[in-house]
Amino acid sequence: MRVLVTGGAGFIGSNFIRFLLERHPSYQVVNLDKLTYAGNLERLRDVASNPRYEFVQGDICDSALVGHLMREVDAVAHFAAETHVDRALMDPGAFITTDVYGTYVLLRAAHEAGVKRFLHVSTDEVYGEVPPGRSSREDDPPAPRNPYSASKAGAEMQVSAFHQTYGLPVVIARPANNVGPYQHPEKVVPLFVTNALQDLPLPVYGDGRQVRDWLYVEDNCEALDLLLHQGTTGQAYNIPAGNLRENVYMTRLLLKLLGKPESLLRFVEDRPGHDRRYCMDGTKLRTLGWAPRHSFEQALEKTVAWYLDNRWWWERIIQTSQFQDYYRAQYERRLRPGQAPPPSNSVHRAERA
Numbered sequence: 151m152r153v154l155v156t157g158g159a160g161f162i163g164s165n166f167i168r169f170l171l172e173r174h175p176s177y178q179v180v181n182l183d184k185l186t187y188a189g190n191l192e193r194l195r196d197v198a199s200n201p202r203y204e205f206v207q208g209d210i211c212d213s214a215l216v217g218h219l220m221r222e223v224d225a226v227a228h229f230a231a232e233t234h235v236d237r238a239l240m241d242p243g244a245f246i247t248t249d250v251y252g253t254y255v256l257l258r259a260a261h262e263a264g265v266k267r268f269l270h271v272s273t274d275e276v277y278g279e280v281p282p283g284r285s286s287r288e289d290d291p292p293a294p295r296n297p298y299s300a301s302k303a304g305a306e307m308q309v310s311a312f313h314q315t316y317g318l319p320v321v322i323a324r325p326a327n328n329v330g331p332y333q334h335p336e337k338v339v340p341l342f343v344t345n346a347l348q349d350l351p352l353p354v355y356g357d358g359r360q361v362r363d364w365l366y367v368e369d370n371c372e373a374l375d376l377l378l379h380q381g382t383t384g385q386a387y388n389i390p391a392g393n394l395r396e397n398v399y400m401t402r403l404l405l406k407l408l409g410k411p412e413s414l415l416r417f418v419e420d421r422p423g424h425d426r427r428y429c430m431d432g433t434k435l436r437t438l439g440w441a442p443r444h445s446f447e448q449a450l451e452k453t454v455a456w457y458l459d460n461r462w463w464w465e466r467i468i469q470t471s472q473f474q475d476y477y478r479a480q481y482e483r484r485l486r487p488g489q490a491p492p493p494s495n496s497v498h499r500a501e502r503a
């Protein structure tokens with residue numbers, strides 16, 4: 151089988167390409183990636199010379215290029231997207247272009263070329279925030295609340311429409327927050343690990359009691375591989391980890407794993423429209439035989455160990471002017487003395503599903 155992976159130079163896409171090449175020795179992979187600030191081929195330097203792997207630099211919005219590539223593959227795994235909520239608050243336009251329009255370009259080309267499978271990688275964020283005690287099921291309506299999740303929800307609507315209208319064999323995956331090797335150092339876990347290693351403050355938004363479900367990226371890759379092959383056409387599947395934790399709990403565990411003092415934790419001005427809690431029901435995917443292999447603690451321990459062992463990868467990124475400009479725009483004012491909100495008096499405990 152020949153698989154077109156979009157966004158394969160990104161965090162999850164690169165992990166997925168490595169996974170596919172290892173798991174399926176006869177598969178060929180074409181990686182289409184624009185190499186935005188988030189794309190980085192060093193994530194794939196160990197597979198670059200593999201004869202079953204090919205990289206094409208290009209934009210998923212380029213219909214001529216996409217049309218050409220689509221005629222040469224059997225299946226698509228679509229990861230390419232603008233992905234950072236904080237950047238979406240600065241520039242929503244890029245999210246609508248890539249996540250919505252780019253997905254449409256891929257769908258149209260996939261339909262015209264008659265691809266046999268289109269795995270669309272969506273997110274738990276399309277459900278919007280979920281009240282305590284509740285978990286989102288696949289047939290719940292989308293209720294996105296920020297430009298990133300709204301763009302991802304828009305993409306999903308297009309994917310479903312192409313299935314309903316043209317019979318395109320799509321499967322939609324909705325993974326929880328991923329952690330693991332090669333995540334860009336502006337995302338929260340790598341940002342906190344790399345800041346702590348430099349004795350810089352860890353900027354926790356608001357009271358830090360927002361809840362996320364932390365999924366180890368290898369577990370996500372297993373689930374996505376299963377859905378690529380065995381997901382029912384036209385269906386959506388949640389990929390939860392069952393590792394619900396408050397951000398401040400996650401932050402304290404990172405400091406503990408790194409042997410750094412709690413004084414590095416800094417409560418800062420909240421993200422506008424910050425979703426308080428995500429939580430998904432995983433029954434549907436479990437019936438296909440998948441279960442995550444990593445607990446929250448194992449996922450964080452492995453991630454921290456990877457960042458300690460692979461400074462060569464992230465140190466180069468954080469030294470770029472692109473990263474520094476983003477960091478200043480996002481955190482300089484927030485971290486200025488006198489800007490922090492009053493310290494939270496929350497009880498720092500683990501949330502259980």
Ligand code: NAD
Pocket residue numbers: 156157158159160161162163182183184185186187188189190208209210211228229230231232233234248252271272273274302324325326327328329334
């Ligand atoms: P990422 O930001 O690390 O990587 C995105 C990749 O897409 C980059 O390599 C970038 O260069 C590429 N890209 C961006 N615009 C493009 C375009 N127009 N054409 C071609 N390539 C383009 O993202 P990630 O964290 O690996 O996420 C991958 C997918 O998984 C996304 O669709 C995201 O919405 C979804 N997702 C991510 C998470 C998470 O926790 N990271 C959770 C749930 C869902």
Ligand code: TYD
Pocket residue numbers: 234235236275327336337338339341353354355360361362397421
């Ligand atoms: P993020 O990785 O942006 O994912 P999400 O899309 O789920 O919001 O952030 C994860 C959580 O971490 C989210 O609740 C926001 C919080 N966060 C901080 O508290 N400080 C930070 O500097 C960042 C980047 C995120």
